[in-house]
Amino acid sequence: MINLKKKIVKIEGDKIFLKTLSEKDATKEYCSWLNDPEVNKYLETKSATIAELKKYIREKNNNPNCLFLGIFFKKNNKHIGNIKLEPMDFKNLKATLGILIGNKNYWGKGIGNEVMKLLIKYAFSKLNLKEINLGVISENKRAISLFKKVGFKINHIEKKSIQHDEKLFDKIVMVIKNEEFF
Numbered sequence: 001m002i003n004l005k006k007k008i009v010k011i012e013g014d015k016i017f018l019k020t021l022s023e024k025d026a027t028k029e030y031c032s033w034l035n036d037p038e039v040n041k042y043l044e045t046k047s048a049t050i051a052e053l054k055k056y057i058r059e060k061n062n063n064p065n066c067l068f069l070g071i072f073f074k075k076n077n078k079h080i081g082n083i084k085l086e087p088m089d090f091k092n093l094k095a096t097l098g099i100l101i102g103n104k105n106y107w108g109k110g111i112g113n114e115v116m117k118l119l120i121k122y123a124f125s126k127l128n129l130k131e132i133n134l135g136v137i138s139e140n141k142r143a144i145s146l147f148k149k150v151g152f153k154i155n156h157i158e159k160k161s162i163q164h165d166e167k168l169f170d171k172i173v174m175v176i177k178n179e180e181f182f
Contacts, residue, residue, distance in 0.1 A: 026053035033102030093130040138170040
C-alpha cells in the first residue's frame with residue numbers, strides 16, 4: 001500500500017511489516033523503550049512521555065522530507081520499533097536513515113536485517129533515491145555490524161564528534177548506493 005500524497009505507507013516483509021505511524025501508536029510500551037537506559041543507550045532521546053510521542057509522530061508525518069514508519073511483528077501485529085528516512089533530499093536523491101528496535105524481546109532475531117533491506121529497497125525502487133547514509137557512534141558495534149551486513153560501507157569517520165555519557169566518541173558515517181544494493 002502506498003499513498004505518498006497522504007503519506008500512508010505499508011511495506012510487507014516475511015516476519016515484519018513497516019507502516020506509517022499514527023498518534024494511536026504512541027503507547028505506554030513505545031514510551032517505555034525511550035525511557036529504558038539499555039534501549040536509549042545510543043539515542044539522543046533519553047526519556048519521553050506519551051504526549052511528546054504523539055507530537056513527534058504528528059511532526060514527522062507532516063514533514064514532506066521525512067518518512068517515519070513503525071516496525072510491526074506480523075504474527076501479533078506488535079509495534080516493536082521504528083525506522084525513518086530524514087531528511088530526504090529529493091533534489092540530490094539522498095536520505096539519512098535511523099532505526100530503533102525498541103522492544104528488547106526482538107533483539108538478535110534478524111529483525112533489523114529484514115527491516116533495513118525492506119526500507120532500502122523501498123527507498124531505491126519507489127522513492128527513486130540514489131544514496132542512503134547514516135551516522136553511528138563507534139561504540140555501537142552491533143549496529144555497525146548490521147549496517148555492513150545489509151551493504152553499507154564506511155564513507156568517513158568524524159573523530160571525537162559525538163558526545164555520549166560525557167565522553168567524546170568517533171562518528172562513523174556509512175553510505176549505501178542504489179547501484180550497490182541491487
